[in-house]
Amino acid sequence: MYDFDDIDRALFSLQLEEPPQDLRASILAVTAAAPREAVLARPFTLLDFALAGTVLTVALCLSLAVLSGHGWPSLEATIRMLGSELANPTVLAWLGAGASTAIWLSLATWMPMRAGVRSSRA
């Protein structure tokens, strides 16, 4: 009959299993042995995000203008509208909030940080 001491003894004497022979090589191939630029490259740069955001914003503005019955705005009207909006402190505050969020998101790595933070207490 097994008791807890038997289980403990058996578990502590259990050996770790050998990993596949090519495991280490496959890890090194995508980390230490890989070209640094390839490993650290992000799929999209900050410029890509800025460009995509600008295109989407312009498309949204034009769509709203058409849907609201004003038709396609002229270039002069668009510049005038942008000028008046950029002079508005509320709009500027929202733009600042958006930009800071975009910068924060671009710096985030989405990796688990908690282990590192908490183990600093140990």
Added chain:
Amino acid sequence: MNPSSAILSDADANLVAATLGGASEAFGTLVERYDRAVYNLCLRTLRDPEEAKDATQEAFFKAFRALRTFRPEAKFSTWIFSIAYHACCDRLQRRKRFTGGEMPDRADVGPGPDVQAERRDEARELRAAIDALPEKYRAVITLYHLQGRQYDEIAEVLRLPMGTVKTHLFRAKELLRRRLAGLRDDSAAEGAD
């Protein structure tokens, strides 16, 4: 710090610093040091050698890319185990999504005659019993007994309170005790026949 001299030092934090300083081979030393342990954690969590290999590779790749976020005062082992364990959890979630439900536990599948024959060996019996445990217990047993990690480190890796880790460990051992006792009873009954 001179990256080459840092590699000579055996502290994980120095190896991380050397890697960040441009000496990629220092990361190779970290891989040599932890690949077996990480693989075993993945293997016990996923119960699939091929997927465990992929998860191990994924964990080291993520760690390498995020090395700048590693805090020197933290333990590298805790960090890499945490990345690996959560990579495994993501894979288990994906499995559930693709199979449309919980993966059947090995305990639910009765062992065939060939499997029973293999389990004569005590270590194999024990490994099979560990594999039959629920996932949360498998991870605790692997980290505590097979890898000799302390309660606080396991709590950090699994993101659980330390009390829960101790409870999991107790329940896991109780389940193992029952299962192994059951196997012994079955063997004794077969012997009597």
